[in-house]
Amino acid sequence: xxxxxxxxxxxxxxxxxxxxxxxxxxxxxxxxxxxxxxxxxxxxxxxxxxxxxxxxxxxxxxxxxxxxxxxxxxxxxxxxxxxxxxxxxxxxxxxxxxxxxxxxxxxxxxxxxxxxxxxxxxxxxxxxxxxxxxxxxxxxxxxxxxxxxxxxxxxxxxxxxx
Numbered sequence: 001x002x003x004x005x006x007x008x009x010x011x012x013x014x015x016x017x018x019x020x021x022x023x024x025x026x027x028x029x030x031x032x033x034x035x036x037x038x039x040x041x042x043x044x045x046x047x048x049x050x051x052x053x054x055x056x057x058x059x060x061x062x063x064x065x066x067x068x069x070x071x072x073x074x075x076x077x078x079x080x081x082x083x084x085x086x087x088x089x090x091x092x093x094x095x096x097x098x099x100x101x102x103x104x105x106x107x108x109x110x111x112x113x114x115x116x117x118x119x120x121x122x123x124x125x126x127x128x129x130x131x132x133x134x135x136x137x138x139x140x141x142x143x144x145x146x147x148x149x150x151x152x153x154x155x156x157x158x159x160x161x162x
Contacts (some may be wrong), residue, residue: 023123025133031156033105045092045152052088087116
């Protein structure tokens with residue numbers, strides 16, 4: 001998979017051939033690797049865990065566990081402070097020591113995911129706290145095509161250099 005922060009897209013590849021392209025929303029604070037930055041980390045990553053198989057679309061997750069809730073606007077009104085993590089989670093781990101792995105730049109310890117969000121959230125514009133947000137239907141389509149161990153490159157400038 002390749003995530004391009006500049007174009008706000010995620011492209012799923014199979015042997016270099018694009019299979020699907022989805023709009024996403026990355027960190028509102030832009031690209032960056034530091035813990036607490038709210039930025040989306042660049043470079044090579046791997047899907048560490050794929051969480052949520054079998055859960056209904058709109059399942060609410062907290063701490064990577066389903067809460068038993070399914071997202072609705074009424075639920076959102078009751079909990080306006082929540083950063084909604086919905087439907088599925090692809091938890092990323094960095095592969096580049098000193099860049100996105102280890103120390104104060106560790107993607108895994110920053111809890112950076114590819115995850116669903118409320119359908120009211122816009123795609124194609126940076127709005128997340130560093131994660132890669134997707135529409136629930138798109139993530140539901142992507143999830144069975146991706147396994148733990150899948151490589152993910154996150155680029156900032158659209159030309160292949162993260």
